[in-house]
Amino acid sequence: MERNLSFNLHVLTARLDRSADRILRAEYNVSYSRFLALTLVGELGASTQRALADHLGVTEPSVSRMTAVLAADGLLDVQPDPGGGRRRRLSLTDKGKQLVASVQHGFEERLAALVTHSGVPYDEYAKHTAQLLATFDHVEREGAK
Numbered sequence: 001m002e003r004n005l006s007f008n009l010h011v012l013t014a015r016l017d018r019s020a021d022r023i024l025r026a027e028y029n030v031s032y033s034r035f036l037a038l039t040l041v042g043e044l045g046a047s048t049q050r051a052l053a054d055h056l057g058v059t060e061p062s063v064s065r066m067t068a069v070l071a072a073d074g075l076l077d078v079q080p081d082p083g084g085g086r087r088r089r090l091s092l093t094d095k096g097k098q099l100v101a102s103v104q105h106g107f108e109e110r111l112a113a114l115v116t117h118s119g120v121p122y123d124e125y126a127k128h129t130a131q132l133l134a135t136f137d138h139v140e141r142e143g144a145k
Helices: 005-028 032-044 049-056 060-072 094-117 122-144
Strands: 076-080 088-092
Touching: 005 032, 005 094, 032 049, 032 060, 032 076, 032 088, 032 094, 049 060, 049 088, 060 076, 060 088, 088 094, 094 122
Parallel strands: none
Antiparallel strands: 076 088
C-alpha cells in the first residue's frame, strides 16, 4: 500500500534532518540544531535570543544555553543589548560566518547530487522549493496581520 504524501513528507524531512546532523557532527563538530541557530542568526542579522527562540520554536532558556556553547566555541558573539535589560544581541563571529558558508556550500553540492541521482532535475527541484518557501512566507505574513 502506498503511503500518503503527508507521511512521505514527514519521513523525508526526518531523514534529511538526521542525515544533516550526522554530517555536521562528523565533519564540523556541531549539531544540526546549533547549525540551524547559527544560520538563523546569520539570516536575521544581529538578533536577540528571544527572536532566535521564536524562530527555532524553543524556550529562551534553551537558546541561552545553546548560545553560550556557540559563543564558547568562537562561533557566536553574544553581547548585552544596548537598550539595556537582560536582552542579549547575537551575531556571527568570522569563524561562525565561515562555518555557515562552508556547510551551506557542501550541503548544496550533496543535495544536488542526491536529487539528480533520484532522477529529478535539480533546477526543477530548486525552482519548486523556492516557490513553496515563498508561499510559506506569504501565508505566514498574512497570518500575522
